[in-house]
Amino acid sequence: MKHLRATLFTLSLLFPLLAVAQKFDSVKYMEPFLDLSLTDAQRDSLRDGLYANQERIRAIHQYGLPNEVPPAQVFMPMFYSEIQGTQEVIDWKLPQNISLPKNRDELAFYNVAELASLIRSQKITSVELTRLFIDRLKKFGDTLECVVTLTEERAMQQAAAADAEIAAGKYRGPLHGIPYGLKDLFSVEGYETTWGAMPYKDQRLEMTATVVEKLDAAGAVLVAKLTLGALAMGDVWFGGVTRNPWNLNQGSSGSSAGSASAVAAGLVPFAIGTETLGSIVSPSTRCGTTGLRPTFGRVSRHGGMALSWSMDKVGPIARSARDCALVFDVIRGADGKDPSIVEAPFNYKANVDIKSLRIGYLAEDFSQVRGNRTNDSLALAAIRSLGIELHEVKLPSDIPVYPLTVILASEASAAFDALTRSGLDTLMVRQDKGAWPNYFRTSRFIPAADYINANRIRTNLIREMNAIMEDYDVVIAPSFGGQLVLTNLTGHPCLVMPNGFNNNGSPTSISFIGKMMGEASLIALGEAFQAATDHDDRHPAMFVP
Known part of the structure; x- marks a missing residue:
């Protein structure tokens, strides 16, 4: 009888937590970080698309990209x-x-x-x-x-x-x-x-x-x-x-x-x-x-x-x-x-x-x-x-200007995506909040x-x-x-x-x-x-x- 009472007491604590978990909406939770505000109907509509994107992203991860491969878009x-x-021919006028x-x-x-x-x-x-x-x-x-x-x-x-x-x-x-x-x-x-x-x-x-x-x-x-x-x-x-x-x-x-x-x-x-x-x-x-x-x-x-x-x-x-x-x-x-x-020319001229x-x-x-x-x-x-x-x-x-550094953050996290997901970033000497391991993880969002x-x-x-x-x-x-x-x-x-x-x-x-x-x-x-x-x-x- 003592064990039954203990079990019922434990369940009485768990049921509210389970109810909270069922109500928890991960999409809604992330919206402030993305500067978004969606309705319940909009969240419900996009879930299937999120799962589809998840599969596409996993396929991209599995492909394996070496660091030297650049994006198809070129900044010029x-x-x-x-x-x-x-x-022109350069006369350096060296000593x-x-x-x-x-x-x-x-x-x-x-x-x-x-x-x-x-x-x-x-x-x-x-x-x-x-x-x-x-x-x-x-x-x-x-x-x-x-x-x-x-x-x-x-x-x-x-x-x-x-x-x-x-x-x-x-x-x-x-x-x-x-x-x-x-x-x-x-x-x-x-x-x-x-x-x-x-x-x-x-x-x-x-x-x-x-x-x-x-x-x-x-x-x-x-x-x-x-x-x-x-x-x-x-x-x-x-x-x-x-x-x-x-x-x-x-x-x-x-x-x-x-x-x-x-x-x-x-x-x-x-x-x-x-x-x-x-x-x-x-x-x-x-x-x-x-x-x-x-x-x-x-x-x-x-x-x-x-x-x-x-x-x-x-x-x-x-x-x-x-x-x-x-x-x-x-x-x-x-x-x-x-x-x-x-x-482009580099027409250095001395003097x-x-x-x-x-x-x-x-x-x-x-x-x-x-x-x-x-x-x-x-x-x-x-x-x-x-x-x-x-x-x-x-x-x-x-x-x-400074907010545009999200460009660097995005590209850097992509360049070292495999390092982040492998967990080998823990081998790096610096591990503070401003160091690359945390920076790369943060930038993925x-x-x-x-x-x-x-x-x-x-x-x-x-x-x-x-x-x-x-x-x-x-x-x-x-x-x-x-x-x-x-x-x-x-x-x-x-x-x-x-x-x-x-x-x-x-x-x-x-x-x-x-x-x-x-x-x-x-x-x-x-x-x-x-x-x-x-x-x-x-x-x-x-x-x-």
């Missing part, structure tokens, strides 16, 4: 602006009569143009130079936690081949024999491509990325695959936290963390980075390097990890604006593998009359606390001292209709930004704030460079925004600014020979 923002001009320093280790902080002069005149061999940088990578790589894989054997073979060709009179151009580092987001046949993340740390993709093939063809020498924040976020990777060479207690920011850190510390003359929403600008700012984020569709991403097919961009990180131009000229252009690439450029600046943004206001003011003053009249410019203000409508709003944003840029060759901006998100969405190019130091001794930066395909004007202004200041000539003391 430059179609909203006119591409003009034909490619002549560069002398070797008594202490060869000082070459670690020579720029690409200076090293190119030394190699072409055969004052130093590529083998010697490559050995110098490999030794520095071995000496300081662990300190900075910036190296994933040394490509020493490949590098020494490339360097020896470069020396033989140069000795025989076959000079391929300014990058011939120059060592460089590669963000480990790109595949190189015969080496792991880890994407900085534990689930992929042993991954081998038996292909070589287009950007590497183009650098190979130019005679450049790959010495290391460098760290990136896991799956292109931040500076935390499976092996640690990549460090800022100016302050080892601070991360180098990301996601091109190793690329910026290694260049700043003199471990490589230049490196390849990528940017989706700040991944060249942010680490270049933190580490005091010069970075070029080209126009979307300028540099092939084939062989690189896809995060956002309509926002990923590839660019160089180096010591100067001219170095960025030297590298960009090699890596740009179509390859028949990345459908987003559009051919441009800067006064011929029309230059604006984001006065309102500079008036707000975004970065270091003192350094920003000094940078603007330095530019005005060149005889340049700066015109106040305002960015589009009637478009909800963005409706497809809203992803498409966000892209339609993006069309208007591109048109409005192009209308503003019709009047200017360059717009000067604080490196962070609204313009960073906006221009990454529109695909406009950006050159970021150091403009001083903060109170903690870490570098600060300023950014130049250009027209679609307007990288040449950015480089021209960047060279003039760097010639008038010494920010790019300063290096972190503990790494200077």
Whole structure:
């Protein structure tokens, strides 16, 4: 009798819960998250369709998509602006009569143009130079936690081949024999491509990325695959936290963390980075390097990890604006593998009359606390001292820019759909709410209709930004704030460079925004600014020979 009473008591508790469960409506529960309000009849009508979609989605999941397969829709923002001009022969006017320093280790902080002069005149061999940088990578790589894989054997073979060709009179151009580092987001046949993340740390993709093939063809020498924040976020990777060479207690920011850190510390003359929403600008700012984020569709991403097919961009990180131009000229252009690439001229000219450029600046943004206001003011003053009249410019203000990042969220969750559903995302180092595992899961609840409508709003944003840029060759901006998100969405190019130091001794930066395909004007202004200041000539003391 006691057991019967206990059973009846348990049932008396369960029956109300069962009644609540029967009344629970999962569709109604989700409506607030989708900004919907349906009637009972509408909910009842759509249930069969939801179950049908569920089966279709399961079939899609079962198909199995590798990361490198792009969507059928191709984002091409430059179609909203006119591409003009034909490619001219570039006269780089590289420095002549560069002398070797008594202490060869000082070459670690020579720029690409200076090293190119030394190699072409055969004052130093590529083998010697490559050995110098490999030794520095071995000496300081662990300190900075910036190296994933040394490509020493490949590098020494490339360097020896470069020396033989140069000795025989076959000079391929300014990058011939120059060592460089590669963000480990790109595949190189015969080496792991880890994407900085534990689930992929042993991954081998038996292909070589287009950007590497183009650098190979130019005679450049790959010495290391460098760290990136896991799956292109931040500076935390499976092996640690990549460090800022100016302050080892601070991360180098990301996601091109190793690329910026290694260049700043003199471990490589230049490196390849990528940017989706700040991944060249942010680490270049933190580490005091010069970075070029080209126009979307300028540099092939084939062989690189896809995060956002309509926002990923590839660019160089180096010591100067001219170095960025030297590298960009090699890596740009179509390859028949990345459908987003559009051919357009890059007519760099040395010693441009800067006064011929029309230059604006984001006065309102500079008036707000975004970065270091003192350094920003000094940078603007330095530019005005060149005889340049700066015109106040305002960015589009009637478009909800930050909400459009649902585009990145949607594409990123699709790119790593299999990782999310496999549960292997639990292997990643970062597991906080702002990290990729939670971000990917959250983003799966963005409706497809809203992803498409966000892209339609993006069309208007591109048109409005192009209308503003019709009047200017360059717009000067604080490196962070609204313009960073906006221009990454529109695909406009950006050159970021150091403009001083903060109170903690870490570098600060300023950014130049250009027209679609307007990288040449950015480089021209960047060279003039760097010639008038010494920010790019300063290096972190503990790494200077």
